[in-house]
Amino acid sequence: MTKPNLENTFPNPVRSAFETTPRDDTVIVNIGPSHPATHGTVQIIAELDGEKVLRTDVHCGYLHRGFEKECESHTWANLIPYVDRLNYVSALINDFAYCEAVEKLMGIEITPRCRYLRTLLSEYSRIVDHLTCIAAGLMELGAMTAFLYLVMVRDYMYEHLADLTGARVTYSYGRIGGLARDLPDGWLTRLAGILDKYEVFVARVHGLMDRNRIFIDRMRNVGVISTADAVNWGYTGPILRSTGAPRDLRRDTPYLAYADLDFAIPVGINGDNYDRYYVRMCEMDESAHMIRQLMDSLPAGPINVEDRRCVLPEKKLVYTEIESLINHFKLVMDGPQVPAGDVYSAHESPNGELGFYIVSTGEGIPYKVHARAPSFVHMGGVHRMLDGYQLADIVPTFGSVNMIGGECDR
Amino acid sequence: MTAPTLERLKERLARAGNDVSTAHGMPVIAFPAAALLGIVQELRTEFEFDLFLDVTAVDWPGQAPRFEVVYHFYSTKHFGRVRLKTRVSEQDPTVDSLVSLYGSAGFMERECHDMYGIAFRGNPDLRPLLLYEGFVGHPLRKDYPKEREQPLVPYRK
Numbered sequence: 001m002t003k004p005n006l007e008n009t010f011p012n013p014v015r016s017a018f019e020t021t022p023r024d025d026t027v028i029v030n031i032g033p034s035h036p037a038t039h040g041t042v043q044i045i046a047e048l049d050g051e052k053v054l055r056t057d058v059h060c061g062y063l064h065r066g067f068e069k070e071c072e073s074h075t076w077a078n079l080i081p082y083v084d085r086l087n088y089v090s091a092l093i094n095d096f097a098y099c100e101a102v103e104k105l106m107g108i109e110i111t112p113r114c115r116y117l118r119t120l121l122s123e124y125s126r127i128v129d130h131l132t133c134i135a136a137g138l139m140e141l142g143a144m145t146a147f148l149y150l151v152m153v154r155d156y157m158y159e160h161l162a163d164l165t166g167a168r169v170t171y172s173y174g175r176i177g178g179l180a181r182d183l184p185d186g187w188l189t190r191l192a193g194i195l196d197k198y199e200v201f202v203a204r205v206h207g208l209m210d211r212n213r214i215f216i217d218r219m220r221n222v223g224v225i226s227t228a229d230a231v232n233w234g235y236t237g238p239i240l241r242s243t244g245a246p247r248d249l250r251r252d253t254p255y256l257a258y259a260d261l262d263f264a265i266p267v268g269i270n271g272d273n274y275d276r277y278y279v280r281m282c283e284m285d286e287s288a289h290m291i292r293q294l295m296d297s298l299p300a301g302p303i304n305v306e307d308r309r310c311v312l313p314e315k316k317l318v319y320t321e322i323e324s325l326i327n328h329f330k331l332v333m334d335g336p337q338v339p340a341g342d343v344y345s346a347h348e349s350p351n352g353e354l355g356f357y358i359v360s361t362g363e364g365i366p367y368k369v370h371a372r373a374p375s376f377v378h379m380g381g382v383h384r385m386l387d388g389y390q391l392a393d394i395v396p397t398f399g400s401v402n403m404i405g406g407e408c409d410r
Numbered sequence: 411m412t413a414p415t416l417e418r419l420k421e422r423l424a425r426a427g428n429d430v431s432t433a434h435g436m437p438v439i440a441f442p443a444a445a446l447l448g449i450v451q452e453l454r455t456e457f458e459f460d461l462f463l464d465v466t467a468v469d470w471p472g473q474a475p476r477f478e479v480v481y482h483f484y485s486t487k488h489f490g491r492v493r494l495k496t497r498v499s500e501q502d503p504t505v506d507s508l509v510s511l512y513g514s515a516g517f518m519e520r521e522c523h524d525m526y527g528i529a530f531r532g533n534p535d536l537r538p539l540l541l542y543e544g545f546v547g548h549p550l551r552k553d554y555p556k557e558r559e560q561p562l563v564p565y566r567k
Contacts, residue, residue: 232514343433
């Protein structure tokens with residue numbers, strides 16, 4: 001039996017930026033897209049001189065599922081589960097950023113309680129996201145204990161968020177003009193308990209890692225990027241802050257309730273892997289500090305605005321009066337009618353600036369939804385952090401960039 | 411953005427004959443595609459818009475020119491934002507690339523090229539990014555049906 005010539009039958013879906021090497025003592029290797037040492041589905045084609053990485057060509061798109069195309073055939077409200085799946089580690093922040101963009105177009109101002117709850121949940125999500133990123137990054141370096149400490153705390157948070165939203169990871173909890181439901185009884189008490197636990201275990205991770213010789217040798221002066229380079233390559237979030245630039249949308253262009261809060265912006269010195277680790281660790285502490293302030297000052301009142309253009313009427317009314325029944329029917333079937341126009345709205349997601357550019361033609365279905373995902377932009381410049389270091393450094397550097405396939409590939 | 415900078419920016423660009431407006435608090439500048447590089451250069455040097463956030467397109471079939479290319483910029487100095495819009499035709503969907511000014515333009519222009527078929531003159535690397543080699547068409551164009559299949563490997567009979 002002759003073997004079929006697969007090469008001619010199926011074209012290679014990826015064309016490398018370089019297929020030949022200018023020197024005869026270097027070699028091109030392919031890492032990924034599914035590689036046990038990288039978290040995230042990404043392909044890195046690298047030219048190596050021994051163990052040293054000379055240049056890299058980063059390919060993403062393996063999780064592309066036509067998010068933006070799909071958005072153009074569902075109502076504005078039905079998109080909330082989809083935006084959840086962009087950054088699935090901090091889905092609530094995606095929810096809120098998207099809802100805020102739609103609310104801007106509709107000219108809606110959310111209620112004070114909703115504003116505070118969204119802020120609180122955004123910070124809670126930021127802790128979850130950073131815990132995941134740090135835990136995975138440490139595990140890839142062999143730090144199993146630190147990993148287990150962190151994901152254990154994360155799981156308390158997941159379960160706790162499930163009490164509120166009904167799901168552990170993809171919550172679909174934001175609503176245009178408010179939130180799905182108010183806090184259950186005792187939720188804040190449990191939150192305080194979890195934050196205390198968080199502090200115990202994060203302190204242990206500090207003790208295990210911060211001055212650990214092996215850890216420092218792997219992280220310090222690896223994957224260095226300067227502030228000027230970071231800005232030029234579109235870096236935002238913890239990576240930009242790790243270079244020493246205190247740039248944070250929560251402070252620079254305050255949204256939600258951030259203007260009312262006291263918090264610091266941790267920055268790094270060197271822009272290397274260690275700084276990115278440390279900036280994230282400190283940011284979690286700031287988030288916990290913010291959550292405590294928000295818990296103390298959480299205003300009472302409704303969580304949804306009084307606006308029949310987007311918020312579903314009370315169930316009791318739907319069953320008893322025709323106007324509410326029609327209102328409910330129209331909102332579910334046709335979707336909220338969003339005035340024509342376009343808007344760009346950005347939130348500080350755990351990875352950087354998460355922006356939604358949405359275009360409406362005045363209908364219940366969006367004309368266009370574009371997500372400016374930080375991970376995607378970061379992938380465009382990640383070669384700056386990989387080139388010139390060791391092959392083994394790709395793993396911690398890539399981990400510290402925290403590429404999330406869901407939002408990168410959309 | 412601080413008010414004086416915003417006013418100065420609007421005044422300067424309106425004087426050059428561009429269509430300057432404000433949408434939901436963000437200055438929006440519409441101009442012919444040929445003016446792109448000059449305006450972006452000015453934004454970068456004079457108005458300190460150092461972070462290139464995003465480029466995407468909006469497809470308006472039936473309108474001429476058909477495609478609207480939309481840029482967003484942010485300043486890490488004064489925290490202002492600005493949106494640029496320019497139109498390109500279906501026959502010649504070409505705009506100048508911004509890779510010479512911003513590194514981040516490379517990947518984002520590649521994505522826009524994938525999705526809408528906008529050609530960025532001067533971007534040396536417009537290989538498919540979120541799509542794959544051999545993908546036919548541009549999926550975010552309005553005339554691309556959502557259900558269309560392009561199996562790389564033929565389905566088993």
